[in-house]
Amino acid sequence: MRIEQLKESLPISSIARLYNIPIKNSSYNQPCPVCNGSSSFKVYNDVYYKCFKCGCRGDIFNLIVDLKIVESNREAIQNIGKLVDSTEETKRYSYTVKGMKEIFSLYHKEAKGKRDRITEYFRSRGWNKAIERGDFGFTDNEEYLQKKGYRTYELERLGLMKSNSKELFDDHVIFPVRSANGSIAHLQGRALNPESELRWLADKATPSISNYLYNLDKAVSSKHDYIVLVEGISDCTSLLELSEVDESPLPVVGTFGINTPLIRHAKELGRFNQLLAIFDRDKYPLGSNRAGEYKSWSQITPALCLLAIEAKLDIKTWMVPDASGIKDINDLLIDIDYDHGLLIELIRESVMDLHRMALKVFSKTKERANFQLLWALHKAVPNKEELDRLEEYVLKTFGSMREHIMWLMSAPDYSL
Incomplete structure (x- = not known):
């Protein structure tokens, strides 16, 4: 298996189970299996770990190196690869990738015969280039796959059945969700009926769709030095309608929800x-x-802060303008007639550095959970004046944790 496939199919909790490592997939701090530090170890979204005491950090491969089960990352990749070939997680992942590819192919063929309805919806959103790309499927029959020969248990295993024994998609445009290497891991459908109770539906295959970014497989091949991050397929597809001067598409990716583990x-x-x-x-x-x-x-x-530090990324932020009838970037682009130049002007007027956005977002919160965010920010703020402001705010907000915070801030390396 490829390295990316191993990471996708095996979360840290699975590696812990395979190697008998005492780790829980929990958002709470726990004992570190490397240094035995009490409540100093934390697992993020079951894909990344960090010990605040000894500094060990990384993914599934780094973990077994830190525990000295193997000596190098190369050996870790080989060791885990051999161990998981017959595990249930790997079998499930391989089954999902193969199944989703075949099923999307059927939906894709079905879309060719129902082009008029799809085209009407896409044009109402301004998605003319999306029509040309044709990377979508369709079904208006809640028994479509079963009529093509699929058994109910097969569809249930892929998370494509509802609790009422009907198929997940019926009257939906269906978009493939690919991993960075291009394999289809999930399907998400948009209801064409405006009165549908749920506009968007996704399969329940594992690992969760929230672990993926829409269009990442294409965006990573871009020659540009920047990338745009938005929420969802709609906003991503809308921005893909814009082109750079050289006619290349914008490098843009979309999250599935707002709890995406970007550090992955x-x-x-x-x-x-x-x-x-x-x-x-x-x-x-x-x-x-x-x-x-x-x-x-x-x-x-918080996820952006972790990503900025881990990937050494310069992250800028921009809120969609507060205007009547404009809820998201798609509404805005329709309002300005997909004028690329005007969009750039609007962004330049109010774009913010990440740390400024974080201070704006959390200016009133009293939640201790946000200490993780503030700690990450402390590493990233650019000048002493703002650093002093942030430190004062942290100590005021989390007064009962004063000693712990001061220890963290004085540590030589306190990046997450």
Whole structure:
């Protein structure tokens, strides 16, 4: 198996089980299996680990090197590769990749005969180039795959069945979700019926779709030195309608939700010099325990900070303008008639460095969970004045943790 496939099919919790390592996939700190430090070890999204005491950090390969099970990353790759060839996780991953490829091929053929409805929807969003690319499928029959010979249990294994024994997609345009190497890992469908209760549906195959970035396989081949990050297939597809002066498509990727473990993609995204994150400005409603906070930004900002440090990326941020009828980047592009130059002007007017956005997003929060974010920011702020402001804010907000925070901030290497 390729290195990327091993990482995708085997989370840290699976490696811990295979090698009998006492690690839990938990967002809480736990004992470090390397230095035995008490509550100093943390696992992020089951794909990355870090010990705040001894400094060990990395992915599944780094883990067994740190534990001295093997001596080098090369040996780790070979060792894990041999060990997992017959494991259930690997079998499931291989089955999913093969199954999704075959099923998307059927949906793709079906789309060719139902072009009119799809074209009408795409043009209403301004997606003319997406029509030309044709990288989508379609079905309007909730028994389509079964009529093609698939058994119910096969579709259930791929997460393509509903609880009522009907297929997941019926009257949906279906988009393939690929890993960085181009293999189809998931399918996500957009309902064409405007009255549909759920506009977007995704299969329940493992690993979760939130671990992937839409269009990453194509974006990584870009010759540009920057990449754009947005939320979802719609916003990503909208920006792909724009082209650079040389007619090459914009390097843009879309998250699936706002809890995407971006650090998982540090290697691919780290090949760029700069990343521009574009999300909307929706806030939690009054009455909720997070009233007034930005929904997307409060979730994605910590992940961006971790990515900035791990991938050594210069990350800029931009909120979609607050205007009537404009909820996201797709609405904005339709409003400005997909004018690339005007979009650049709008971005330049209010683009922010990541650390400034983080201070804006978390200016009122009292949640201790955000200490992780502030700690990461402390490594990234560019000048002493803002560093002093941030340090004062951290100590004021997390007063009961003062000694712990001061120890972390004085450490020679406290990057996450």
